[in-house]
Amino acid sequence: MRSAAERDRPGSEDMDRDENTRILPDRVAAGRRLVPLLSEFRDGDTVVLGLPRGGVVVGYQVARGLDAPLDVLVVRKLGVPGWPELAAGAIGEGGVRVLNPGVVRGEGVDDAELAAVERTERAALDRRLAGLRRVRPQVDLAGRTALIVDDGIATGATARAACRIARARGARRVVVAAPVAAASSVAALSPDADQVVCDRTPRRLGAIGSWYEHFPPVDDGEVQHLVALAAAPRPAADAGDIRVSIPAGPVTLPGLLAVPGGAGGIVVFAHGSGSSRLSPRNQYVARLLNRAGFATLLFDLLTPDESIDRRNVFDIDLLARRLAAAIGWIRHQPAVAGRPVGLFGASTGAAAALAAAADPALDVGAVVSRGGRPDLADRWLPAIGTPTLLIVGGADPVVLTLNREALDRLAGPKHLAVVPGATHLFEEPGTLDQAAALATSWFAEHLAAARAGHAGVADRGARGRR
Template sequence: MFEFLDRADAGRRLGQRLAGLRGRDVVVLGLPRGGVPVAFEVAKALDAPLDVIMVRKLGVPFQPEVAMGAIGEGGARVLDERVLSLARVTEEDLAAVEKNERQVLEDRTARYRQGRPPTDLRGRTAVVVDDGIATGSTARVACHIARQLGAARVVLAVPVAPARAIPSLKEADDVVCLATPRNFQAVGYYYYDFSATEDDEVVRLLNDAERRLRLIRETAAEEGILQGEGAEEEVEIPAGAVRLPGNLYRPPGCEGMVIFAHGSGSSRHSPRNRFVASVLHDAGLGTLLIDLLTPAEEVDRSNVFDIALLARRLGSATRWVESRQDGWRGRIGYFGASTGAGAALWAAAELDANIAAVVSRGGRPDLAGARLAAVRAPTLLIVGGADPQVLALNREAQSLMRATTRLEIVPGATHLFEEPGTLAKAAELAAGWFSQYLLPSRETNVAREVQR
């Protein structure tokens, strides 16, 4: 029975398991070639930079698929003495295999990096990712290399590995593995699609990952905003049997507070969410960025689409804000992205909800279903012009809503608003909408303009 559809599916699921590492100065290191598609999805889930960690397996001369060790950058080498002994590999055979593999390693390093230096690992958490482990030789040398390059903590993350191999992986501080079968077959046995990963795909994924982070940073720089900075307060919000971590920002004289309901694969540490929050701060709005699921709950993919659960958690966060002991009585709005938009509208439709405005960015309002007609809060739907499927779903949802609703299309934007200037445009639209409905002084000014 297959555990994973393909490497991308395995990476997304692995990213969910590693959600607790978001915002902790992480670098994701993929083992070429098959580990890079997995690592790409992990880096995307953690909003972390992606790089390769160059390692080559040393295969037994007459049976190359069997590893007798591995080599890496900087002259690192790990040997499996048991395999060497059983296969009766001579020093000459070992030297010949290593010479060939080191040449391949050096050539691929130049091809993959394309002149870019390795990502600086000093003092950071290195997450070493492969598509699976058989003997563990390659993984061990990769962890050893990451440590040599200055990583303060090394986490080895793989979709599948034999149960007997896990205790031997002592080079990592932590090992995260989704499936550990006792009767282990080959790694490819656990994938429906285990097609070979080509060098061109590795280069493309590395370039895409670099471009993705660069565009987010450039967008923030254009606005003159440093992400993640500000007078924030770490909070914990009770929600039934769990406590949800959050980041609360409330400027002096704050009249309006926006609670973020992020979508699948994102978190309160997401650079996109924090960028939008920064723009709202400039408009005089407070924000509460909160994770609606615990790391353990995020492992179960079905929870991400449990809109009723997410909406209940959002309601708990709203009541927490309303009952703050310092007597704050401002207006509250919801900002939802992806599945979080469905949860925001679901929560806003509750009879006792006192939500002044809702904004959805690249959201799935359709997931609120029949609740859409009960939403009373003015709602802004922001969708990328290059995201046709989600655009169609938003238009359908808009037709079902009775509240004041506006659909804004950002030209050229795809689902994540990664294109230059598109996230800034979405944040500007959100700030304008919330300012109109959450800030009484701004509302008065608008009324005066209308009277004129």
């Protein structure tokens, strides 16, 4: 067993944090940092098992980096009656049960008490699994390497239970990986884990969330969506993201720019409430647009400090100004200058995209809204002549009603597309692909028209100068 971080860490207690350089930006970045440490598992024999919920966000990035399947290992602790934080054991999918005999004996837990606790926890486990297994059948671990991933390891109790469950499911080798873990907990994982790989192993851990700049809660919908994305066929190789910085008044916003060869236009993403340039959904759609020949820009509309204040998330004027700054920045980038600009917005970001499109000076060629809130841009709708596609899930009735009402108020070419069975996050299998296909067709039609219009204007200007 080894810890990748321990090999290089100085022995000083002062290195437990090493100022801000040791803070992880978020779970997505933390997962990407783990991939080089896990390169030996890029062997076709590894299954990545994310521990819900935050471990699945990290695990998704690890699975992508290793080109390995992603599954979820749901663990429920069997707490001692009257002392639920003390684990008498744990249960997992498929009827797996692991006991801690020392705790059971030491606390005098009898069979009836243990059975009662297990019934309660089994019901909770089954409820969580019901949603997960709709999008991802259980991956067989027999004879394979189980790579268990969490967003941090404090006491190690959950990780130990997960190791035992993976072993009970037939895993040949069990490995635990986490961005950060208490050094004492890493040592205690033996013999349950054959190997432990961590980016950071401080002697004084504290709260796991304190090691992240951005550590938002993760809901079951996000877990299901990531598992479904991982199980879906991967798009063709992406255009290669370039990290960029976009000046927007008093702040600078980080972004990811991808420019495939011969790109006929660029699509700027406006993320929804609580999301960022690292949104797995929007990254997935961006890759599909790259494959179709569009450049893409994903950037954060808010700084980390700004995003803490929920009022900023719904400040459509502010978000629209940030989009305007990004479009202005694009006009001066040689790789994409002169290409027509489309906007792809989700949730509150869609309202910002509509507000930006209402400004003729920005010359937006097309707008696509996925599960958007056009009602938040109500005062701009009559001024929008930009071709606008509103995509809404058929199982998202409230948002569907808001979009139907907004459609009537839009002035330019417009269409409402309903994806059957999709809920607000488009987490159901295949629904995000349908939304991406609709968006691609809309941009292909209307950005091509915008480009032709630009060429016509340039040609007329050239004739006038002769």
